[in-house]
Amino acid sequence: MRRAHTHLSAALTAALKAQGVELPTVTLEKPRDPAHGDIATNAALVHAKALKVAPRALAEKLLAELELDPSLLTCEGVAGPGFINFRFASAYLQSLVGQALERSEEFGRSDLLAGKRILIEFVSANPTGPLNVVSARAAAVGDALCRIYRELGAECDGEFYVNDAGNQVDLLGRSVLAQYETLRGNVTEIPEGGYHGEYLNSFARSVLDSSGDVYHDMPEDEAAAALGKLAIEHHIAMHRHSLEAFRVQMSSWFHESALRDKRAEWKALEELERRGAIFEKDGAKFVLTSEFGDTQDWVVVTSQGKPTYFLPDIAYHLDKFHRGYDLILDILGPDHHSYITKMTAAMSALGEDAKRLEIMLLQHITLLRDGEPVKMSKRAGQIIEMDELLEEVGVDAARYFFLLRRTSTPLDFDIELAKRQSDDNPVFYAQYAHARIASIFRRAELEPPTSASHLDLLTHDEELTLLRRLRELNDVLADCADSRDPHALTVWLREVAAQFHRFYHHCRVLTTPAELQTARLCLCRATQIALKRGLALCGVHAPMEM
RNA sequence: GCCCCCGUAGCUCAGUGGAUAGAGCACCGGCCUCCGGAGCCGGGAGCAUGGGUUCGAGUCCCGUCGGGGGCGCCA
Numbered sequence: 099m100r101r102a103h104t105h106l107s108a109a110l111t112a113a114l115k116a117q118g119v120e121l122p123t124v125t126l127e128k129p130r131d132p133a134h135g136d137i138a139t140n141a142a143l144v145h146a147k148a149l150k151v152a153p154r155a156l157a158e159k160l161l162a163e164l165e166l167d168p169s170l171l172t173c174e175g176v177a178g179p180g181f182i183n184f185r186f187a188s189a190y191l192q193s194l195v196g197q198a199l200e201r202s203e204e205f206g207r208s209d210l211l212a213g214k215r216i217l218i219e220f221v222s223a224n225p226t227g228p229l230n231v232v233s234a235r236a237a238a239v240g241d242a243l244c245r246i247y248r249e250l251g252a253e254c255d256g257e258f259y260v261n262d263a264g265n266q267v268d269l270l271g272r273s274v275l276a277q278y279e280t281l282r283g284n285v286t287e288i289p290e291g292g293y294h295g296e297y298l299n300s301f302a303r304s305v306l307d308s309s310g311d312v313y314h315d316m317p318e319d320e321a322a323a324a325l326g327k328l329a330i331e332h333h334i335a336m337h338r339h340s341l342e343a344f345r346v347q348m349s350s351w352f353h354e355s356a357l358r359d360k361r362a363e364w365k366a367l368e369e370l371e372r373r374g375a376i377f378e379k380d381g382a383k384f385v386l387t388s389e390f391g392d393t394q395d396w397v398v399v400t401s402q403g404k405p406t407y408f409l410p411d412i413a414y415h416l417d418k419f420h421r422g423y424d425l426i427l428d429i430l431g432p433d434h435h436s437y438i439t440k441m442t443a444a445m446s447a448l449g450e451d452a453k454r455l456e457i458m459l460l461q462h463i464t465l466l467r468d469g470e471p472v473k474m475s476k477r478a479g480q481i482i483e484m485d486e487l488l489e490e491v492g493v494d495a496a497r498y499f500f501l502l503r504r505t506s507t508p509l510d511f512d513i514e515l516a517k518r519q520s521d522d523n524p525v526f527y528a529q530y531a532h533a534r535i536a537s538i539f540r541r542a543e544l545e546p547p548t549s550a551s552h553l554d555l556l557t558h559d560e561e562l563t564l565l566r567r568l569r570e571l572n573d574v575l576a577d578c579a580d581s582r583d584p585h586a587l588t589v590w591l592r593e594v595a596a597q598f599h600r601f602y603h604h605c606r607v608l609t610t611p612a613e614l615q616t617a618r619l620c621l622c623r624a625t626q627i628a629l630k631r632g633l634a635l636c637g638v639h640a641p642m643e644m
Numbered sequence: 645g646c647c648c649c650c651g652u653a654g655c656u657c658a659g660u661g662g663a664u665a666g667a668g669c670a671c672c673g674g675c676c677u678c679c680g681g682a683g684c685c686g687g688g689a690g691c692a693u694g695g696g697u698u699c700g701a702g703u704c705c706c707g708u709c710g711g712g713g714g715c716g717c718c719a
Binding site: 127129130131134138140143146147153177178179180181224226261264265266269291380381382383384393394396397398399400401402404406407408411432433434435436438439459461462502503504506507508510512515519520521522523524526527530533534537538541542577580581585586589592593596599600602603604606607608609643644 | 646647648649650656657658659660661662663664665666667668669675678679680682683684685699700712713714715716717718719
């Protein structure tokens with residue numbers, strides 16, 4: 099899908115060298131104004147200064163030098179301050195239909211990131227309650243990114259880090275125990291800082307129903323520990339179930355308890371000490387993150403001798419580095435922003451190449467119902483569970499809506515809009531185009547073509563514009579990969595759908611001369627394949643009818 | 645006080661150093677004896693602000709104003 103670009107890039111490099119440029123830099127871009135063609139290059143503007151000539155004059159010289167394959171590209175001449183514009187040859191655009199039909203599900207695949215190993219950690223919600231809608235956005239984004247990186251040839255793993263150790267397990271156990279005792283008629287206060295969610299009440303009831311007084315008869319510490327463990331396991335199972343329903347495939351679930359079993363947090367501490375990156379103050383141990391780019395140092399072991407959450411987190415990240423990934427991506431909530439410099443500094447302190455670690459912050463979401471924000475308070479236990487949202491709007495709409503904004507932008511999730519079956523609902527608009535194509539083949543009582551013919555008849559403006567859109571899939575995926583953000587894919591899908599509808603309105607498909615009909619059916623099929631792939635990378639189904 | 649995100653059309657947002665800044669919604673007006681009208685065609689207005697870097701800035705840097713979030717020996 100980038101043959102024309104590759105060709106042009108090479109041709110321009112050769113032309114620049116002939117003009118005496120030793121290290122040509124060639125950037126190709128899509129002009130904003132379609133009247134300027136399909137590809138523009140600023141090569142003349144960039145290199146004019148060094149060669150001491152006017153940009154437009156250099157552009158003319160390059161043009162005279164340039165050897166282009168006319169089956170791929172034609173030149174539109176020099177324009178503006180010194181841009182050179184090019185246009186795709188119709189034959190090249192038409193050939194994309196053949197590619198789509200032949201490659202089918204593979205349309206969009208490339209080897210851009212072949213050989214790269216990428217790890218994306220996402221969701222990683224604490225197993226102290228069900229997944230809520232905050233995790234749902236992370237799930238949608240993280241999973242879509244995994245799919246995109248794999249589409250581009252990378253080996254990409256998605257990982258859930260399970261915080262199943264430490265203080266919160268104990269606290270969770272005591273909270274459950276309090277609920278359990280209350281249910282037995284022994285009204286007990288939930289401990290300070292404990293968990294108040296209603297879900298724990300029903301969990302405590304199920305424990306009481308199945309185990310009776312067993313936990314009442316144990317010593318309190320023992321009961322709390324046992325109940326904590328039980329509650330954690332219960333929630334992990336819930337998380338797995340919810341994510342599966344959301345079509346999120348985690349490659350691995352990394353348990354903090356496994357790390358602690360190996361004493362990995364203490365080994366990380368020893369390594370930091372060995373490197374002189376630990377100091378003691380007021381009986382606590384600090385890591386010298388300020389020496390590695392952070393504004394302050396952080397406690398890793400309290401004066402009570404217990405590790406803070408940060409120490410096992412360091413051990414966990416170190417483990418990720420040791421697993422040899424080229425890129426280690428963490429997707430975290432916006433409240434973790436201090437974590438970026440903190441963890442990066444800690445990795446540097448351990449002698450790792452911190453550039454391999456990228457921590458991205460996913461901005462929060464606001465659910466809107468009838469235009470009004472749905473109030474959520476974690477402290478009061480009022481949360482909207484991910485499962486409830488899926489139940490109400492469906493997996494397709496939920497996944498797609500979470501990708502509609504850039505990750506750096508807070509997202510308003512309009513529940514009514516997500517449920518609406520009309521063209522102002524972006525997910526339905528894209529899916530509808532796919533279903534409409536399916537209906538054309540049903541109507542014609544034809545199987546979709548698997549090989550192309552008479553493509554040279556596709557010469558209408560709307561046909562060629564549609565082909566240009568289909569070609570962009572590779573570029574869009576590369577953008578998503580670079581920006582670590584699948585959102586551009588939803589923009590592309592909307593544009594493909596819109597352009598398909600325009601084409602369909604202006605160009606009759608059925609009841610036209612046989613050869614033209616064949617060509618147009620091939621174009622319809624190619625569009626359908628492209629839509630299906632785009633939707634699949636978002637984790638959304640492409641229905642045949644709706 | 646320090647740090648992060650954001651400020652583009654009435655609203656929600658694209659635009660990640662290029663040429664005359666684009667979509668959707670909403671609003672107004674057209675298009676169904678015609679392959680799915682869940683669609684298409686046409687119509688207005690805008691880069692918060694002041695500097696700087698650059699041949700070129702919505703985009704990069706600094707300041708100001710406005711909105712949101714974060715700064716524990718909690719996780």
